[in-house]
Amino acid sequence: MRPSLSLRPGILRALALLCACAAWLIIAGHVTQAFGNPSGTTNIFRPLSQPAQEVQELSLLVIAICTVIFLVVAGLLAYTIIRFRQRAGDEASEPPQIYGSNQIEMAWTVLPILIVFVLILVTSRSIANIQNREASPDALRATVIGHQWWWEIRYPKLGIVTANELHVPASDASGRRPTFLKLESADVAHSFWVPQLAGKTDLIPNRENLMWIEPTEIGTYLGNCAEYCGTQHARMLIRVVVQTPEEFERWVGEQQQAAAEEASAAEGRVVFFANSCVNCHTIRGTTAQGMFGPDLTHMMSRQTLASGAAPNTPAGLRAWVRDPQAVKVGCLMPNMQMTDEEVDKIVAYLQTLK
Ligand code: HEC
Ligand SMILES: [Cu+2]
Structure with missing residues (x-):
């Protein structure tokens, strides 16, 4: 007789459902993160270089071992639950009570130790392979x-x-x-x-x-x-x-090379150097020596602005200089409150920094 359990099957079922949902969310979250973007460029299962390949081989081995353990344990559990479930007419007689088994105890102590030992060996080998790599002098x-x-x-x-x-x-x-x-x-x-x-x-x-x-x-x-x-x-x-x-x-x-000095951008250069841009940015070969923000000496050679926040296009650059806070909320470059005219001039200057 288990009155406390049988009284609240509804609550139990709701709890189980809640746990299942939480587990599903966690797993789904990891899977989406792992497979990231559809082109697969951040897919951890598609390494294209060392040491990522070494890490992947090790992960696959660990996943395989864990899958086998899971299948064996879950299989035995499912078999036991079904095979030895309570059947009609069972209430009266208790099943035979058995005390332990040395063979089984030995098996489930020794096997896991062996498995953990193998995992330690292969993991240390991979860690050593990756961490002990020496740089040649010309690397x-x-x-x-x-x-x-x-x-x-x-x-x-x-x-x-x-x-x-x-x-x-x-x-x-x-x-x-x-x-x-x-x-x-x-x-x-x-x-x-x-x-x-x-x-x-x-x-x-x-x-x-x-x-x-x-x-x-x-x-x-x-x-x-x-x-x-x-x-x-x-x-x-x-x-x-x-x-x-x-x-x-x-x-x-x-x-x-030092920054280009194109005559066409002279006006923009004046605006740039008259503003506090120079306190945060370096343009090599000029008096702009700020270290707080990215070096702009050859900023046009980059594909994106602000660490991938916007493409490095004329429109993207204009939007950024106009108000970086609108492009990358909370970033550490303030809105410099410049007029449209000043923005145009600065952007023209920045575009010469190839
Ligand atoms: C208080 C310091 C500060 C000032 C002043 C400042 N910036 Fe910045 N700037 C930053 C920081 C920090 C970043 C990087 C923001 C990020 O990616 O989160 C940045 C990024 C940039 C970038 C993008 C560079 C790249 O390659 O991603 C440009 C272009 C830029 N600033 C231009 C300017 C101009 C033009 C001015 C003056 C009108 C200016 N900044 C004033 C701090 C500053
Ligand atoms: Cu970070």
Whole structure:
């Protein structure tokens, strides 16, 4: 007799339904996140480079082992529930009461230990493979600094500073060209995550973290900040542009040059330097040396504005300079309250920064 249970089947059923809904929401949320956008460019199950491939192989093995365990346990449970359920006329007689079994106890102690041991071994092997990779002296090195809510990208040896788009050469038959990244933060914790290239690595204030990538396919890879860092965390997107070694060299050459000085943009330059833009932005070769916002020396070479918040088109740029708060609410560039005329002039100037 179980009066307390049988009295409230309605409540129990409602609770079970609630749990099922919660579980479904959590699973659905993870699946949508994993499969992200339909083109698959942020799909964790479609790695295109080391170390993401190594991570994926390990994950598939772990998922496979867990699936087998789940099927065995759930199968036995379902079998027991159906086979030994209470049938009509069972009330009177209690089933035979058995005390334990040493064989079964041994089996369910030893088997899990073996499984966990295998998982520890394969996981340590993958971690070692990824973390022990040494940079050759001539390897490309870049520093990525997380800011609320954009990425500063520096190539110290090459003398390049840019933002939000990391350019790297592809490895191919002619040579291996891994890029070693030093990750830092200017404010709060962020996390660098480009799913098709590598796992996540955090950017922590007052700390240097290291990671490497070695893409082999030309293309643009998309990523996100993966550690909640404030209002515009969701629009702190990162692009990794993988180029042939020749294209990469050309890009390096262009980025190393000082800013262009085109006569047509003289008026806009005056407005830019008369405003406090210079306190937050650097334009190399000029007196603008601000470090708070992205380096604008070659900003027209970038595909997007404000870390993927808007496309880098004349209209997008105009909207941004007019009122960044309308494009990326809460971002750390204030509305500069400029007249239409001033906006036009500044945008004309910015467009010469190729
Ligand atoms: C208080 C500091 C500050 C001032 C002043 C400021 N900016 Fe910014 N600016 C920023 C920050 C921070 C960002 C990055 C915002 C983000 O992505 O969240 C930014 C982004 C930009 C970008 C996009 C760059 C890119 O590649 O994504 C442009 C262009 C820009 N600012 C132009 C200007 C101009 C023009 C002025 C002057 C009229 C100006 N800024 C004044 C802080 C400032
Ligand atoms: Cu972030």
